[in-house]
Structures are given as structure tokens and as C-alpha cells.
Amino acid sequence: MNEPKHGSPVVEKTAHLLEAVADAKTGISLGALVDQLRVPRSTVYRILNSLTAHGLVARVNGGASYELGPKFVELARRISPGADRVTLIEAARPILAAAAERIMESFKLAVPEGQEMMTVFAASSPGDYALFIKVGGRSRKHVGAAGKLALAYSDYGEVGAYCAGGLEAKTPYTITDPEALKEALAEIRRDGYAEDNQESNLGLRAFAAPVFDDRGSLIATVSVPFIGEATPDRARSIKREVLEAAGMLTRTINGRHQLSK
Known part of the structure; x- marks a missing residue:
């Protein structure tokens, strides 16, 4: 030494x-x-x-x-703004792993980064046909459940500025009309969760729920992407697990749930 x-x-x-x-x-x-x-x-x-x-x-x-x-x-x-993200990931790890085990689906944790969402952690399903989720992957916010959720909890000015940059279509189901997107965001805000119905990739669906910090601001999203149709019972089960995992993570990091308006 x-x-x-x-x-x-x-x-x-x-x-x-x-x-x-x-x-x-x-x-x-x-x-x-x-x-x-x-x-x-x-x-x-x-x-x-x-x-x-x-x-x-x-x-x-x-x-x-x-x-x-x-x-x-x-x-x-006190010295690194990235420390909060490390804390978030470590808090999410056991919560999402347990949820993935329960419903045999992969869970994704994503955070807003400018006009994009970035995947920072994934808990893989233990099933034989687990959907692979790339950590570090990025997508525009209007494309998919997680990004729409982040936009839904942004203020009106931010949403307007985002739409002014153009809404590129990833699939025929991507919302590309600003007014239609704003209507969808209002509905997401009321419901407290978002859905992706083949908007990011054909055949891919997802549910996403928000994670809030101690000021009630959205700092991340928990989502489950899955391929193909799900029975009504299966869809309800996935949505319930996503909402419960996001709520548990919010409580674990001493966050405060933001009430819908």
C-alpha cells in the first residue's frame, strides 16, 4: 500500500x-x-x-x-447532478425486478433528456421469450408511452415548443398533429398513465406510469413494452403492475405524487 x-x-x-x-x-x-x-x-x-x-x-x-x-x-x-439518477436506478432495481418476475414481462425505467426519453435501466422478464430492452436507447417524446407521459406532465409552453420542432412519424400510428397530441396529453394527465399502441414500432404496445420527486415533478417513467395483442385481463394486469411499480418507486425515493388536473 x-x-x-x-x-x-x-x-x-x-x-x-x-x-x-x-x-x-x-x-x-x-x-x-x-x-x-x-x-x-x-x-x-x-x-x-x-x-x-x-x-x-x-x-x-x-x-x-x-x-x-x-x-x-x-x-x-452536492457535487454531481448524476448522483440522483444513480440513486433512482438503485431504488428501482429490486422493485422492477420483482414486478418482472410476477408478470413475466420486461420493465423499463426511462428519464427525460431534452426532447427525448432515455432508457437508464431495464429489468428483463425471466420468461423464455423476454423482450430485450436496450439501456441507453433514446426516442423522441411524442413517440411511445413514456415520452407522451413526460410531455403530459410538462407545462403548456414546453409542449408548444416541442410541437413547433415537428412531430416525425415512426409508424402510421404515431401522433403527428400537434392538436391531436395535446388532446392525447390531456387525457393522459387525467388518467395518470399512458399507452403506446404501435406508435413507436409496429406490433409493439406499452403502458407507462410516472415517477415523481419530492417536489411533485416527473423525473422518470416506468413502462412495460409487449408485443402483440393482450387479452383484457392481461392488459389490466400489466397496467396495474406498471402503476404500482411507479408508485412504489416514487414512495421509495420520498417523492410526492402529482395530482391530476
């Missing part, structure tokens, strides 16, 4: 310990840290106790392994 000539040995050991904890994706034990860092067990133990007290590390599910603590997220938010 190389240390700077005029550095503090304790700080150096603490920095290396934090790096080791961060690199361990599923947590790391006291013994493993001792072996990896080649530092006396008593020293590692004292450092861990101090870091735990300050929320910089935490026990994984109260067990014997350690992971980075919640204080890191709080500190990161």
Missing part, C-alpha cells in the same frame, strides 16, 4: 478501505478487508466502526459484510 510522503497513514488506510468496499459489489467482510489491505485486524475494525457511525459504510442487511453507506449518496449529490 503506497502512501504519500507527507500524508496521514490513517487517512491512507481509510481511503484504501473505502475503495475496497466500493469494489465489492455484494459487500465485503472484515476478514476479507484485513487480507486484502494487509492491515492489522484491530485497525480495520476501528476504521469500520468510525465509518459506520458516520454513515459512510453500512452492514449489508445487518450482517457481517460491509457496503458503502447512505452518506456517500448525500455527499455525491
Whole structure:
């Protein structure tokens, strides 16, 4: 372990310990840290106790392994606007994975980026014919359920400016008339969810629901794209799971649901 000539040995050991904890994706034990860092067990133990007290590390599910603590997220938010997105994805991961397991459909988490929606996380269906969702994929907001939902919760001026840029058709079902889009957005706002009926890709349908932050602003959408027709019962089941997952994620990040107007 190389240390700077005029550095503090304790700080150096603490920095290396934090790096080791961060690199361990599923947590790391006291013994493993001792072996990896080649530092006396008593020293590692004292450092861990101090870091735990300050929320910089935490026990994984109260067990014997350690992971980075919640204080890191709080500190990161002060210097990096991307930290909130990391927090959102980590909060969404177990919620969407459990929902995908229940209904055997893939779930998508997307965020608004300018005039587009970007997929930042996907929970794949465990089924044999799971629909693949590309993380990092982008689409214009008027194309598909997630983007229309984001527009529906934007203010009137933003929607007008978006429409002024032109509404390109992806399929014969894409809404390309500004007035028709505004009517659809008003309906989405009233209903609290959006549908894609082959507007983004032929044969593809989807339901999407909003995720709100603590100010009641839409920051993301949860959606389930699926291929082909669904029976009425199946469609209701997918829509219910999407709404429940989005609501649970909003609550998990201490968000506040925006009431429809």
C-alpha cells in the first residue's frame, strides 16, 4: 500500500478501505478487508466502526459484510447532478425486478433528456421469450408511452415548443398533429398513465406510469413494452403492475405524487 510522503497513514488506510468496499459489489467482510489491505485486524475494525457511525459504510442487511453507506449518496449529490439518477436506478432495481418476475414481462425505467426519453435501466422478464430492452436507447417524446407521459406532465409552453420542432412519424400510428397530441396529453394527465399502441414500432404496445420527486415533478417513467395483442385481463394486469411499480418507486425515493388536473 503506497502512501504519500507527507500524508496521514490513517487517512491512507481509510481511503484504501473505502475503495475496497466500493469494489465489492455484494459487500465485503472484515476478514476479507484485513487480507486484502494487509492491515492489522484491530485497525480495520476501528476504521469500520468510525465509518459506520458516520454513515459512510453500512452492514449489508445487518450482517457481517460491509457496503458503502447512505452518506456517500448525500455527499455525491452536492457535487454531481448524476448522483440522483444513480440513486433512482438503485431504488428501482429490486422493485422492477420483482414486478418482472410476477408478470413475466420486461420493465423499463426511462428519464427525460431534452426532447427525448432515455432508457437508464431495464429489468428483463425471466420468461423464455423476454423482450430485450436496450439501456441507453433514446426516442423522441411524442413517440411511445413514456415520452407522451413526460410531455403530459410538462407545462403548456414546453409542449408548444416541442410541437413547433415537428412531430416525425415512426409508424402510421404515431401522433403527428400537434392538436391531436395535446388532446392525447390531456387525457393522459387525467388518467395518470399512458399507452403506446404501435406508435413507436409496429406490433409493439406499452403502458407507462410516472415517477415523481419530492417536489411533485416527473423525473422518470416506468413502462412495460409487449408485443402483440393482450387479452383484457392481461392488459389490466400489466397496467396495474406498471402503476404500482411507479408508485412504489416514487414512495421509495420520498417523492410526492402529482395530482391530476
